[in-house]
Amino acid sequence: MSTHHDTSSALDAAGNANAANHALQLACETLQIEADAILALQQRLSGDDAAAFTQAISLLLHCDGRVVVSGIGKSGHIARKIAATFASTGTPSFFVHPAEAAHGDLGMVTRQDVFIAISYSGEASELMSILPTIKRLGVKLIAMTGKPESSLAKLADVHLNVHVDKEACPLNLAPTASTTVTLALGDALAVAVLDARGFREEDFARSHPGGTLGRRLLTHVRDIMRSGDAIPRVAPETKLTAALLEITQKGMAMTAVIDAEQRIIGVFTDGDLRRLMEKTQDFSQVCIADVMRKNPRSIRPEQLAVEAVEIMETHRINQLLVADDNGKLVGALHIHDLTRAKVI
Structure with a gap:
């Protein structure tokens, strides 16, 4: 058997x-x-x-x-x-x-x-x-x-x-x-x-706004940037301790530093804070103007969001300020904003 x-x-x-x-x-x-x-x-x-x-x-x-x-x-x-x-x-x-x-x-x-x-x-x-x-x-x-x-x-x-x-x-x-x-x-x-x-690609994107290419070629910085009160910003005379509070409240791991006309003059990030801590532990008398990075990179609101991605990847940064033609702060982008918008 x-x-x-x-x-x-x-x-x-x-x-x-x-x-x-x-x-x-x-x-x-x-x-x-x-x-x-x-x-x-x-x-x-x-x-x-x-x-x-x-x-x-x-x-x-x-x-x-x-x-x-x-x-x-x-x-x-x-x-x-x-x-x-x-x-x-x-x-x-x-x-x-x-x-x-x-x-x-x-x-x-x-x-x-x-x-x-x-x-x-x-x-x-x-x-x-x-x-x-x-x-x-x-x-x-x-x-x-x-x-x-x-x-x-x-x-x-x-x-x-x-x-x-x-x-x-x-x-x-x-x-x-x-x-x-x-x-x-x-x-x-x-x-x-x-x-x-x-x-061309741009024409194809207009016929496919829901696709990956459409999002990359039709999404502008102004469409996804944070604006108004959501932008972290402080004046140059602000104490570092107060600037750190602004960074924490706005949740972008950075703050812009602006003058009285809202023009961007600097930026301070979590990375800058870590490097500063290697030098000193006492921040009580430090002004943000003394430790900010001057002339930070920025992008205009009418530019494509994919251009913001390129800037971030090239310079290995996670945040980007948005400025108008006169250098005034109008918005801010975090790498997570681009991810949520499916630009990357």
């Missing part, structure tokens, strides 16, 4: 190993097929399809309206992604479902728009049914199909060929390599357009 059980376990283990090896092999073959398909697309764009791609870029750059992207089924999912990529990289764009377009959503399309229709076969009935209206409006039509002789390709002002030799699906049925190639071509269009428009 034991021998039979051991034999069964060994066979099960061997079967599991073979299944795992087969799955891994299939995964690698899938990636290779899709990689080969993208490389084939790259070669076409460098050769016979270069003119069509350039013409498509020209239509997109001269579009006075929006880029409308449409497709059905798996092509519809790819169309949504392409529209989202255009929108996030400076080209106003949206997805329209062809079936919904036939029942009213076509009213969102205007003569100033460019319409990108995606269908690998180039014969999707839902898509083809709305294209006569698109053409009557005078909307420029870019088609992405795998069949240059298809009805959609012939109807288009520009046809972009996304043909693949085979799908990654073992049955050569499920859209896999073809959708990958279509998505890659959509990315190529968006990247080429954003570069031609001079789209």
Whole structure:
């Protein structure tokens, strides 16, 4: 009995190993097929399809309206992604479902728009049914199909060929390599357009204010600095003991030293206190002006918060005073303020 059980376990283990090896092999073959398909697309764009791609870029750059992207089924999912990529990289764009377009959503399309229709076969009935209206409006039509002789390709002002030799699906049925190639071509269009428009990091940040880059490029010092009574500050004649109380109450581990016109003339930090304690223990008669560091580093409120981070990291400090153009104290930053704002 034991021998039979051991034999069964060994066979099960061997079967599991073979299944795992087969799955891994299939995964690698899938990636290779899709990689080969993208490389084939790259070669076409460098050769016979270069003119069509350039013409498509020209239509997109001269579009006075929006880029409308449409497709059905798996092509519809790819169309949504392409529209989202255009929108996030400076080209106003949206997805329209062809079936919904036939029942009213076509009213969102205007003569100033460019319409990108995606269908690998180039014969999707839902898509083809709305294209006569698109053409009557005078909307420029870019088609992405795998069949240059298809009805959609012939109807288009520009046809972009996304043909693949085979799908990654073992049955050569499920859209896999073809959708990958279509998505890659959509990315190529968006990247080429954003570069031609001079789209930069700052523009991307404005479209992504909730992201890390958006916070880094859109957050200004004035947005997160401490102001008003929250700023630790003392006059130069203040006794050190009183200045230490101000430091403790404001919780920034430092205090600014300002003159009668609120101009910054110095700063005193916890680090300065530790160094001072190595020299003396009697602070009763010490004025802050005698031990402050003169001409401390500062930043203007309109500067980016990320610039404050750079100053702090470069000079290995945890606090930074904020001054206006006249050198007057208007705010203060602690490294923790930048952390809470997720600038770092």
